[in-house]
Amino acid sequence: MLKNGKYNILIIDDDTQSLTTFKTGFQEEFNLFIGLSASEGFTLLKQNEIHLVVTDQRMAGLSGIEFLKKVKKYFPKTLRILLTGYSDLEVVVKAINECNIHRYMTKPWKKLQMKNVLDHALEFYQLREDKDSLLEQLKKVNQQLEKENTYLTEEINQDQDFQKIITSSEKFKATLKILEQVATTNTTVLIQGESGTGKELLAREIHSLSKKSEKPLVKVNCAALPKNLIESELFGHEKGAFTGASQQRIGRFEVADEGTIFLDEIGELPIDLQAKLLRILQDGEFERLGGNTTIKSNARIIAATNIDLEKAIKEDTFREDLYFRLNVFPITSPPLRERKEDIPILIEHFLKKHQANIGRKISTVPAKTLKIMMSYNYPGNIRELENLTERFMITSLGEQLEIMDWNPTFNLKYQKGNDEFLTMKKMEIRHITEACIRSDWKIFGEGGAAEKLEINAKTLSSRMSKLNIKKENSFL
Numbered sequence: 001m002l003k004n005g006k007y008n009i010l011i012i013d014d015d016t017q018s019l020t021t022f023k024t025g026f027q028e029e030f031n032l033f034i035g036l037s038a039s040e041g042f043t044l045l046k047q048n049e050i051h052l053v054v055t056d057q058r059m060a061g062l063s064g065i066e067f068l069k070k071v072k073k074y075f076p077k078t079l080r081i082l083l084t085g086y087s088d089l090e091v092v093v094k095a096i097n098e099c100n101i102h103r104y105m106t107k108p109w110k111k112l113q114m115k116n117v118l119d120h121a122l123e124f125y126q127l128r129e130d131k132d133s134l135l136e137q138l139k140k141v142n143q144q145l146e147k148e149n150t151y152l153t154e155e156i157n158q159d160q161d162f163q164k165i166i167t168s169s170e171k172f173k174a175t176l177k178i179l180e181q182v183a184t185t186n187t188t189v190l191i192q193g194e195s196g197t198g199k200e201l202l203a204r205e206i207h208s209l210s211k212k213s214e215k216p217l218v219k220v221n222c223a224a225l226p227k228n229l230i231e232s233e234l235f236g237h238e239k240g241a242f243t244g245a246s247q248q249r250i251g252r253f254e255v256a257d258e259g260t261i262f263l264d265e266i267g268e269l270p271i272d273l274q275a276k277l278l279r280i281l282q283d284g285e286f287e288r289l290g291g292n293t294t295i296k297s298n299a300r301i302i303a304a305t306n307i308d309l310e311k312a313i314k315e316d317t318f319r320e321d322l323y324f325r326l327n328v329f330p331i332t333s334p335p336l337r338e339r340k341e342d343i344p345i346l347i348e349h350f351l352k353k354h355q356a357n358i359g360r361k362i363s364t365v366p367a368k369t370l371k372i373m374m375s376y377n378y379p380g381n382i383r384e385l386e387n388l389t390e391r392f393m394i395t396s397l398g399e400q401l402e403i404m405d406w407n408p409t410f411n412l413k414y415q416k417g418n419d420e421f422l423t424m425k426k427m428e429i430r431h432i433t434e435a436c437i438r439s440d441w442k443i444f445g446e447g448g449a450a451e452k453l454e455i456n457a458k459t460l461s462s463r464m465s466k467l468n469i470k471k472e473n474s475f476l
Helices: 016-026 038-047 064-074 089-099 111-157 170-183 199-209 227-235 271-283 309-314 320-326 340-358 367-374 381-395 424-438 449-453 457-466
Strands: 008-012 031-035 052-056 079-084 103-106 189-192 217-221 260-264 285-287 294-296 300-305 329-332
Touching: 008 016, 008 038, 016 031, 016 111, 031 038, 038 052, 038 064, 052 064, 052 111, 064 079, 064 089, 079 089, 079 111, 089 103, 103 111, 170 199, 170 329, 189 199, 199 217, 199 260, 199 300, 227 271, 271 285, 271 320, 309 320, 340 367, 340 381, 367 381, 424 449, 424 457, 449 457
Parallel strands: 008 031, 008 052, 052 079, 079 103, 189 300, 189 329, 217 260, 260 300
Antiparallel strands: 285 294
């Protein structure tokens, strides 16, 4: 870095008259550092960023060549010029071969000649610095492209099919209108809603409408990652940071730099990592696990949760300051039971989506089938509707969607308005199953079915086993 726009030159000579001449001639154009010996020269090199060193060959103590050998070894970026006598041709050859000097000059030198040599050397120095800087920038760009390519390849391999949002619901349209307003900003967004309502789809819509849409949208499911791996996944780690860390790993926040990062199920983030996330929200900075280098990330943050974060704050499982940082612009994704007018068009969409996997086309939905499906409240929301539609496609015999049967664990006839009297066992099966569906079949921990039912998780697990309540049995 240049000080006052001037290069730093170190001149070493035990001839004080020669030093005075050099200083008088060039002190206005350069930052000059003066030394009477090699020892003084090394002290100045250690204390300052020297761009160019000029040294006499014949000095008391260490010679110019021996001094420049050490400069080459310990300060390789500093350019080297040797001052020598007319008769020292052998010395010059040795200096070129062993010290890799930029130039040599014979004494006595003339000011104009010396000025040209200094200017040429410093021009060479700057070109080399510019080249190294460009190569470093290119390296970083290539690394970023590799990170993005790796992540996007992983996304494709996950075979996730995200279409445009489908709705005819006025309530949901109002939500989308609010979404469009915030999408074009860089404001942090918190999407709240029950499991299966399409929170990730809303996050993708925000990203696609944003100024960062050309950059990647990076997704992290905080509930799906083991607690001992989530810090490395989010922030990356250095080689040797922990057992098994055989190489450096780039975290999702680095991949998402200048793009968007979607933190799904943010309420599941361990409390000890919430402080690190808070720092990114405040300063845009973090360090990799096991590293000391501060890394910047200009990623926009969109978070989502299906749990009550205010309740989590009272239970000391979520930081209040982090909640306020995330809750800058809250959006609520309404449950399907509050937008039932979307059920027919969603069914039609799922019929088209799954017909290739099913191997045949279901072209129509009879009024009777639609009435039954419209009467259901879908505690599992859109995800549950899609799974049921796919199941009915499989069991339908012709080209019409038919409900051949319904799993007895959660039968449609148990809906409100039916007059059938339920036994205690059926009521228990229904209630436990609904709690599991609302928890996305998570039994233990925060937001799990046991918490919703306010019973011990082990007791619930034992009861489910006795009643044969399983996710695969519910087709949800």
